[in-house]
Amino acid sequence: MIYLDNSATTFPKPKEVYDFMDHFYRTHGVNPGRSGFDAAIETGELVSDTRKMLTNLFNGGGDFNRLTFSYNATDSLNMIIQGLALEHPGCHVITTMLEHNSVLRPLYTLEQRGQIEVTYLPFDERGYVSPDDVKKAIKKNTKFMVCTHCSNVIGTIQPLAEIGKVCHENGLIFVVDGSQGAGAVDLDMQAQNIDVYCFTxxxxxxxxxxxxxxxxxxxxxxxxxxxxxxGVRSAVPGHLEEYPYRLEAGTLNLLGVAGLNAGVKWIMKEGIMNIHNREMVLWKKLRDGLKEIEGVTIYCATSVENQNPVLSFNVKGWDSSDVGTMLDVDYDIACRIGLHCAPKVHEGLGTINCHGSVRFSVGAFTTEQEIDTAIEAVKDIASMKN
Ligand SMILES: Cc1ncc(COP(=O)(O)O)c(C=O)c1O
Incomplete structure (x- = not known):
């Protein structure tokens, strides 16, 4: 299989991740933070070590207990968005048309319940949200903004520092959906004016x-x-208010934390921007190759700067689902088709009524030969109709 669906989930994982998960769970698969025996303490140390590593990777701040674990970005975004709405009942929230349903749906639900009011900012023809539009959208009762780090459909990396600056100048809390950004490109929460960063x-x-x-x-x-x-202060009737307990309840996904620990060590060893730059060379080859094909429309993808290795396109005469099926069945290429859980991006691109787009996403283990094969496959499919 040629795997070009890395935006859905990266595959394969580095060997170190599989090995460490297997080893750690066999030797330390006990409940951290609940008991005082050696294995439980060592397991707790792995959890703390992972909190510290991620806090440093994001440059979140001095308190690594404010790095809390959940199931995924969706889970954290739900907690953060609902938690902020609870603190600011009836407030106005700004978000963008680039968002994934993990942001859109919690906001929509709260708005339907009459708990918040939401403004959706558009993106320009290159795929970026303007900090000036953020400024213009602010009302007296605006309390927070939620913005994606990178679009999962068109791969554009948003100008977070500038958007965050506007938020802070106007007293707004700036929440970033880092699903496509964490570990993909360098991040500095403090320098980029980010208050809350959710990751998967x-x-x-x-x-x-x-x-x-x-x-x-x-x-x-x-x-x-x-x-x-x-696991601590069990006699207290209410849930603990301090971090990390504030946003963590119940037994952690220890095997997940172990895998994440090994994954973060691997990307740090390789160098995040080294991986990114390698991927972008392949992305450019892919974009330039597809651009040459008659009948292929590529969305945004105007520059390698501020861009993740994600490419959305359509082939004239074909539904995106047909292209996906042919790529899978005839060429053994795995990709994603449809709306990619981000319907408003397709409203902006004008692809909402033609079943979205085909998405190729390059990963750390993608090869140049695989890109060549993908270009040839799309060429064959396009030639059947054009
Ligand atoms: C931009 C964006 N936000 C949120 C998510 C949700 O991530 P998860 O399914 O891991 O919660 C995704 C997943 O594809 C995404 O691309």
Missing amino acids: GHKCLMGPTGIGGSYVREGVTIGQTRFGGT
């Missing part, structure tokens, strides 16, 4: 599925929406 472990952080989390900077209050066991 199974994409560019190279961990397994079922682990994700968020970092909440000091000074930001997230209302609590989850309650349960923490």
Whole structure:
């Protein structure tokens, strides 16, 4: 299989991730933070070590307990968005048309319940949201903004520092959906004015599925929406308010944390921007190759700067699902078709009524030969109708 669906989840993972997960779970598969025997303490140390590594990777701040784990980005975005709405009832929220349903649906639901009001900012023809539009959208009761780090459909990396600056100048909390950004490109929460960064472990952080989390900077209050066991101060009737317990209830996905730990070590060893630059060379070859084919329309993808290795396109005369099926059945190429859980991106691109687009996403283990094969495959498919 030629795997060009790395935006859905990176595959394969580095060998070190599989090996460490297997080893760690066999030797330390016990509940961290609940007991005082050696294995439980060592397991707790792995969890703390992973919190520290991610806090440093994101440059979140001094308190690594504010790095909390969850199932995935969706889970954390739900907690953060609902927690902020709880703190600011009736507030106005700004978001963008680039968002994934993990942002759109919690916001929509809260708006339907009359708890918040939402403004959706458009993106320009190159695929970027303008900080000036953020400024113009701010109202007296605007309390927070949620923006994706990188679009999962067109791969554009958003101008977070500039958007964050506008948010901070106007007293807004800036929340970033880092699903496609964490581990994909360098990040500095403090320099980029980001208050809350939500991430998922199974994409560019190279961990397994079922682990994700968020970092909440000091000074930001997230209302609590989850309650349960923490392993400490069990006689207290209410859920603990301090981090990490504030956003963590119940037993952690320890195997996920172990895999994430090994994944983050691997990307740090390789160098995040080394991996990114290698992928972008392949992305450019892919884009330039597809651009030459008659009947192929590529969306955005105007520059290698501020861009992730993701490419959306359509082939004239074909539905994106037909292209996906032919790529799979005839060429053994795995990709993604449709709306990619981001319907408003397709409203902006004008592809909402033609079943979205075909998406190729390059990963750390993609080869040049695989890109050549993908270009030839699309050429064959296009030639049947053009
Ligand atoms: C931009 C974006 N946000 C959020 C998510 C949700 O990630 P997860 O399914 O791991 O929660 C994805 C997943 O594809 C994504 O691409």
